[in-house]
Amino acid sequence: MTKKKHDLTEGEWAIIQAVWSNQPCAAPTVQEVLQSERAWTYSTVKTMMDRMVAKGLLKTERIRNLILYSAAVTRREAQHCEIMRAAKRAFDGAFTPMMQFLLDSNKLSKEQLTELETIIKTKKVEAKSKR
Amino acid sequence: MTKKKHDLTEGEWAIIQAVWSNQPCAAPTVQEVLQSERAWTYSTVKTMMDRMVAKGLLKTERIRNLILYSAAVTRREAQHCEIMRAAKRAFDGAFTPMMQFLLDSNKLSKEQLTELETIIKTKKVEAKSKR
DNA sequence: AAGTTTACTCTACACTTGTAAAGATTGCAA
DNA sequence: TTGCAATCTTTACAAGTGTAGAGTAAACTT
Structure with a gap:
């Protein structure tokens, strides 16, 4: 498995943090967890999460009509990529x-x-x- | 003067680095400087720089038909913001x-x-x- | 079975960022 | 004066990201 670049956007960071803390979990759960700091509707959260699935950042498991999400990226991996990106931009790597x-x-x-x-x-x- | 957030995009970082190294300088100069690492045309660079002016990241001085750009943000300020952003995203600040x-x-x-x-x-x- | 709740699906818009071509203008050289 | 180089201006498109409403489907309750 090649080393993938996991450049997470601001919104993606918020979501994946919530997923790490609650996985496996459903999208409504993530929306509730983030509710206090993000005024996102369920619809927004779901869209972002499905896009993250398409990007390989999250993975899903379907149980009847329920979709459970888990992170496809470890916290360490994501943190490492974020730091490498900051270093590259601001300190020539x-x-x-x-x-x-x-x-x-x-x-x-x-x-x-x-x-x-x-x-x-x-x-x-x-x-x-x-x- | 309030503390402004200087969240620079990937492209903006490349440009402001070039400006720091050559300021005050014209847009074509920046394009030439970045030529070896970025396959951007003058048009792309000029657009990005003018947007950066609008965002308060660069400032201009016009001399006849020539526009000279300088950074409105110090390297330390920008680096600091980049680090704070990374810390906020990946380490809860x-x-x-x-x-x-x-x-x-x-x-x-x-x-x-x-x-x-x-x-x-x-x-x-x-x-x-x-x- | 009907009604309600919960979650999913479909669709769409706005803004940002990246990318750049074509046209216009200015200044200089011939 | 004309031609050319350099630079600016105008315009536009694509993809990504943020945001979310309306409609649909599944599951549960009465």
Whole structure:
């Protein structure tokens, strides 16, 4: 299975997040879940979801008159594609400048910084042991 | 001046990168600069740039029959918006999980990790002194 | 069986983005 | 003055995305 590009639109992100959290689920369920943040009618949601099926982002299973949707893309895959896209657009595809930018631009708490530092130390050990 | 959202499309990113590198510059210049990576005609580029003017992403200065374009958005602003958008879509707006994801997903060299660690230490000092 | 509820299907419109050809204008060279 | 190059302007089409109403069908209740 070749690596597919999963470039999700704003609306698709909202929907697939709801699907990940509730799969397998029906379209009306997704509409209800998103109701509080999106003023979408069932009709809008259904259309978007069926288009996502056509794009290979969701898959369906029919049980009598009910259609259950599941994500055809993992959260990690989708996140990875989103980040790669951002890096490509804004940083010529380079992740390290992007991370540096993130660190420079955002007010992270000491706790968060410490946590990241710990992760980096771990990564350094892994990088070292793998060399 | 209120903080504007600068959500740039794929095409807009290519164009504004070229403008940042050559501003102030004319549309034909941008077309030539992008020629090697984008098979766009002058007409396409001009249309996109004029739309970007309408969206407040570029500004113009007319000298006789020549229109010179400059970016109305700094590279940092645009990069920031791109990252915030990615974070919002893929990480519910949270930067730390995004950062962790980046660290988990990319094979960084020891040197790169050290560099990031240094930045974090610097940020920790700043965060501490600001509290 | 009729009525109601739930979900699906069909259809359509508006806007954005990408793409670009054809025509018009300006400025310069011959 | 004419011709040409460079640039601008006008116009248009296609595909994707967002949005959703009206009609239809299935399942359940009375």
